[in-house]
Amino acid sequence: MKFLPVIWSNLKRKKLRTTLTLLSILVAFVLFGFLSAIKQALAGGISLEGANRLVVRHKVSIIQLLPESYKARMERIPGVSAATHLTWFGGIYQDPKNFFAQMPVVPEEFLPMHQEFLLKPEEKQAWLRTRTGCIVGRKTAEKFHWKIGDKVPIQSAIWAQTDGNHTWEFEVTGIFDGKDKNTDTTQMFFRYDYFEEARIGAKGQVGWYIVRVADPAQAPQIAKAIDAEFANSPAETKAETEGAFVQAFTRQIGDIALITASIMGAVFFTILLVTGNTMSQSVRERTGEIGVLKAIGFNQGQVLGLILAESCLISLLGGVAGLGLAWVMIGRGDPTGGMLPLFAFPVRDLAIGFIISIVLGVVTGVFPAIYAMRLRVADALRRI
Amino acid sequence: MSNANSEILVDVDGVEMVFRRGAEEIHVLKDLHLKVPKGEFLALMGPSGSGKSTLLNLIGGLDRPTRGKVRIGGEPLEGLSDRRLADWRARHIGFVFQLYNLVPVLSAERNVELPLLLTHLTKAQRQKHVAAALNMVGLSQRARHFPRTLSGGEQQRVGIARAIVTDPTLLLCDEPTGDLDRKAGDEILDLLQALNREQGKTIIMVTHDPHASARASRTVYLNKGQLASEPLQ
Incomplete structure (x- = not known):
């Protein structure tokens, strides 16, 4: 917890970039919520x-x-x-x-x-x-x-x-x-x-x-x-x-599970690239600072942890906000006016969404974190 | 740190440093010997590319020599793993950089607190140490300010506060006045001199500036990877 102010300050470093990344993650998770609700309405309503x-x-x-x-x-x-x-x-x-x-x-x-x-x-x-x-x-x-x-x-x-x-x-x-x-x-x-x-x-x-x-x-x-x-x-x-x-x-409409999985796969892959790029850029811009952290005694594991915590935080913030927004919007009922009577966001999918947001954070942060972890201090300090 | 050989804090023994650029070998330091007694304020001078910063990095455990040994307080650094070397740096070394190297998104007090995050101190204890360090460099009133709102001299004082907040054995300063005007530079040198004289801190300072080296108790010269007691004419 004592590192949280440092992690939070790093997210605020480029506010516009962080906001845009958060919004793209948020939109992806709102879409995830709606597709889950549609899948539930079409295929899951078996009492x-x-x-x-x-x-x-x-x-x-x-x-x-x-x-x-x-x-x-x-x-x-x-x-x-x-x-x-x-x-x-x-x-x-x-x-x-x-x-x-x-x-x-x-x-x-x-x-x-x-x-x-x-x-x-x-x-x-x-x-x-x-x-x-x-x-x-x-x-x-x-x-x-x-x-x-x-x-x-x-x-x-x-x-x-x-x-x-x-x-x-x-x-x-x-x-x-x-x-x-x-x-x-x-x-x-x-x-x-x-x-x-x-x-x-x-x-x-x-x-x-x-x-x-x-x-x-x-x-x-x-x-x-x-x-x-x-x-x-x-x-x-x-x-x-x-x-x-x-x-x-x-099935007259199509394989709902396959359609939703395909759409979500494409969306999350895109988000993976967007967030991964943001994290990579952010870490490369801070090469000198990472060198300073290592010089004052941060070890490789602590540097790895800081970067991973940062990517997980951004992913969790966007993910939880997106899932929350989807929950509220879906809770207002069937948007088709009756075609999807069982339109609802299943709690199971909500939990899956939460897990996806953590996985997204780890996957997008792991490569920049390894890059930062492996940086030689003397080399990093030369790049200031 | 070991008490053996306690009058000599820094012992650089036959150190060589070779960098490779493709097939070419660049000998930056050659069979270099240097002993720094505890409590000394040593100035390290020399032309660009003479290996001053490389030597400072070796003494600070930021790099490892190709040959030879570096002992600090009798403790050889070559046997330490990367992780233990990082822990050792956190406990024993304070770095002051030419360009201050503060984290721009953290306030002065958060920058000074950074090394303390690696300790087991409570938040209240950390705040007490940070306040004491900032007070020592005369910046108590600017604790909440961010680096961009501070002058160069003030930023370097924050850098010094960050370096001394853990009460390290050795302060390594890489051209601490190199980016400052004469007045601000003098203030920084006053501060380093006070830390040496009043608190007994051992300081090794790399500098190009004879005015700065005049503040040190001893000056050594580095040229083409070898030490001399007189500058090369």
Whole structure:
């Protein structure tokens, strides 16, 4: 600690250069935070609740429908304890920018299957009583200031009613919360019986199934059994765990992990060069001073430590400021207005960012520090 | 430091220093012998390139001779590792440079404190030593000033305060007045003389200036790597 004033004074030597270096490190870590949050939103939102659930979709594509009659056949497969279906509604509330997912479900099957959604008993009863009723996640309810009893019109680009009208009206009968912060509370669910009766086409067809298995360890075998049950039928299936399903869904965009890793690799490599250059310049400018330090008794290890401490301090200052700024900005919520409901900066990535900032400091400081350590005193003093 | 041979503090015994420039060998010091008794103020004179600063570097443990031995207080320096030599310098040697060599981003008191950072003194103890050293060179009022706001003479006084703050056995001054006008130079020489006479510091001072060497108790001359008691005509 007694060397800290010396290290700090050296950072203040060229204020503009230090400020620019700090800013470049800060921007890199803000970018790191946002990419982590996007990766979390696209690939990381798999709840532990989903460990015992399979998603069964049409083998060709998620947008192909499956017969409603599959439910009973799936429930007869050994190891399957329950099955329920969902269908993509693709609705818009007032403006296309107000994106959130809506799906018709069978409440009596859906709620026991998804215990990560917390709904008050009286609100559940109200939903079961109200044919046009819907339940809405807390985030969406707060975003649009919806409350129990509100009637909300949703216009579907896919589904029309028997009278040709694409606008469906639902009554908010419940607002659900998530069991933990990884639970998506932007969605809206309404009753399938109302949807089935009112829609103009595709009667008896549903989007996909969620199947609960008795033993999560048996999930892969049960998925194979389900696919075998519907093999060679007009609507063959593809069964997979919820985690695999979400990952397959995001793979439509690309390999998110590879994309983010590539971008961050390029950014940090650039920062490595920028900061390394700053440190090298700074140390070479001080060759004479390093000679003086050695003359008055600083040994090689102490000189090495001083330079490394300086590069680590600059890297930590920029890194912590960048991570902090990213934390605050990401904490303000999904910047897309609903496309990334699980947009959050994972604490694990925050810790990784902190470690990266230390590693960055060591890597950028090690070569100038070795140069300073190896300087012969007499040679260094001649360069003043 | 050992007490053996205590009347001789610096013993340079048959030292040779050879630098290589490509295939060429440059003999800077040749079979040089020099003894400096404790408490002496020695001036080392000679033309440029005669090896004065090289000799000072060898005595201060900043460089190692090609042949021969340097003993300070009876302790031979050649057997010390780089790390132990650095520790030895911190305890026994105070350097005063021609261009002051202060760290520009540190205040006068922080510059003087630098050698004390290598000791186990507490912050309060370090501050006490720094205040005493600055007081000795008459710069107590300028302790918080940065080098750029000090005159050349004041900067050299800070340099001397830094050199004496650890109470070293030996002060090595490399042209301490070489960058100063006559008045400021005289003040620095007064200060060195006082340190020698009143505190018994042994001082070896490299200088070109006969006016400065006149303040020393003895002057030796170095020419083409060899010592003489009289300047070469």
